Amino acid sequence: MDFDFSAILLALAVVFGVVWGLDRLFLYKKRAARLAAAGDEYRDPVPVDWARSLFPVIFVVLLLRSFVAEPFRIPSGSMMPTLDVGDFILVNKFAYGLRLPAFNNKIVSLGEPKRGDVIVFRFPGYICQDQNGNVVRSGDITCADPHAPVASQNWIKRIIGLPGDSIEVRDSQIVINGKPVVDTEIGPFTGNPNRAEDNELLYNNATLWKEHLGSVNHLIARMPSRGPTPPIPNARVPSVVPPNCYIVMGDDRENSEDSRWWGCMPEQNLVGKAFMIWFSWKGLHTGAVDFHRIGTVIH
Template sequence: MEFDFSAILLALTVLFGVVWGLDRLFFYKKRKARLDATGSEYVDPVAVDWARSLFPVVLVVLLLRSFVAEPFRIPSGSMMPTLDVGDFILVNKFAYGLRMPAFNTKFLDLGEPKRGDVVVFRFPGYLCRRPDGSLIRVGGDEGNGSPAVGSEQSCPSTMLPVQNQNWIKRVIGLPGDTLEVQGSDLLVNGKPVQADEIGPFVGNPQRDEDRLMLDMGATVWTEHLVREDGKVVNHTIARMPAYTTPNSIPNPVVPSKVPPGCYLVMGDNRNNSTDSRWWGCLPEKNLAGKAFMIWMSWKGWGTGGVDFHRIGRIIH
């Protein structure tokens, strides 16, 4: 099961608050009066003392993580070269509205994602077709590589529950947009998305993710994604056609036109990303926030350690 730190923080906040509050309402005065009558120094019971001390600390952490910024760690190479495995990022939790901790229910709308935003979200599950033709969301894991072409890998079982996982991708299509994806060719609303080749991918062959890209002859490109307001988002992507051929859009479960309340997202590592090409659109209700900065980058013992050059980098 996915470790849900927000749910644990919420539970601890409620627990400490209830223990401290009930004690102050029903037990504190009597206990203090009894100790004063005997001339003893007043001391809270251990459980109450812990609750009183920890409640404000846990509450502040919960509020900061839920409504201001939350840290995440990048676990896979699907966003390389923009985000590397071992990058620790900060996510703006109020960019698209405020949501209830743990439940993710929006109670204040502050905006919507823009084309080119890097977003963190709760994995919605693969969009799979039942024998009767209806579609259903089913579970799956974010691996180092994309699933093979075909429903056998992307839809292993229509009974598999969706796991509670946080994923990160780039928004390519907004509600109402028309997308066409064929290999490395990407068209948004009928206009090709331009990209300029920078050169071969350069990495550390001692790291698994880098070695895969080096073995597959990955190249790095600057992609120019045009936003709805005409602003161009310039960001890096990786291509390695020798590794795998992702699903095209449209396909049997992903239409070319993005439905209302949904977004099409893709990883910057275009041939090694399990994204909307496999599992369909990202529902707006699954959004967690907008990634905006790398605050730490750990490459691992013996394979780079702390990468100080990446610390403080703004995510585009």
């Protein structure tokens, strides 16, 4: 959730709008007069007719996706059990402010992210140092190439740490501002062993826990046997969250590449807040449509 659909929509809207607009300003009257003098029925040239027909549709879709809500599909299991592979979700694009499509620059501020929010954001890349000792974001997790381009991808995680928070993470144990995050064990994970995502959790004897993150109560999965995860603080994540940055983690705690690996998530990379599952597809031979998940509000 590697191409930028908003950028494509913006480009199409600009092209169709320019074609239609320039034609109406400079060519339309002469063409209409010429056809009328010849006694022919008026019709736009094919490119202009396409631009006139498609521009309003694309422009409206662009506005809705940029400023109201945008659909995304969950591609990985890093947010299980909250969000499953094949869930189609809606993201509130104005929860934290209005941003220009494609460029993602905030033009109007409408609120701030809260601890526990499930957010979609543009992947910022891995924190590395270049040859001159400058801190840069790279697409290379090893930092062997600190200037490797960062893939244009949308990721989804849960906000754990806010700017100014003091945070410590040891595996699934989280301490925020000196207070441990309270969680309660629910029991073993149960799922369909024929689904690769479920089988990963079953193979590693995953357990489900209810985590109380501020005012948000939500489920997480733990798989201690899968191996340790990077602690916080570490070389990429300081103990105090920097300004305009957020610590984010997946709900499948041992199976999520998140802030523990690549550092804090810059505010400028925010896309929006996930708020509802509108469709869920488990696969043709492993459950098909999961009607129970449709309409679920995301907490």
